[in-house]
Amino acid sequence: DTAVSQTPKYLVTQMGNDKSIKCEQNLGHDTMYWYKQDSKKFLKIMFSYNNKELIINETVPNRFSPKSPDKAHLNLHINSLELGDSAVYFCASSPPGYNSPLHFGNGTRLTVT
């Protein structure tokens, strides 16, 4: 009965590779997000999609490309991985409404060597 699920949980890869992280939510929410949490536990928004349309794109290198095939899925593709991309990436979703709380997945720990 997982509400927001991400795969994989761990991802270890070498610099220069391309990788994808998948996210699915079964809550029926319209809005999905990607957040990055660095080694100091600081959680920063990267992207937000509402009904498959991009609505927030914070200052993120264009090596990061989100893709939303439908409103229940938001995948994150990363090209030419760099050491500094190592972090935990969280997917989240929220229902409609200005003050809706976010429901997070359990994260994907990406390690770039």
Place this chain on the structure above:
Amino acid sequence: SQKIEQNSEALNIQEGKTATLTCNYTNYSPAYLQWYRQDPGRGPVFLLLIRENEKEKRKERLKVTFDTTLKQSLFHITASQPADSATYLCALQTGANNLFFGTGTRLTVIP
């Protein structure tokens, strides 16, 4: 520049005492403020939301205050238990669907 600071990176308290965590912000005008709990290896979990026109919100042993003059929110856990040990994050909402998180406070409740 905009900042959201949580008073300390780590806070240790004795079981049964009240834990008080602080969230201060600058150069934001949030309409809402949310608090989340994060356990190791897990995503943040929503706890409470307070609006700018609300002074205080309670939920069981949790209490949140919001002072827009001081630009501060306090998060209290009364009768703390070891199970309350976790990292607590405050988050400010300014525009639609845009939530900015603080740096978090790691709370340890000592039995």
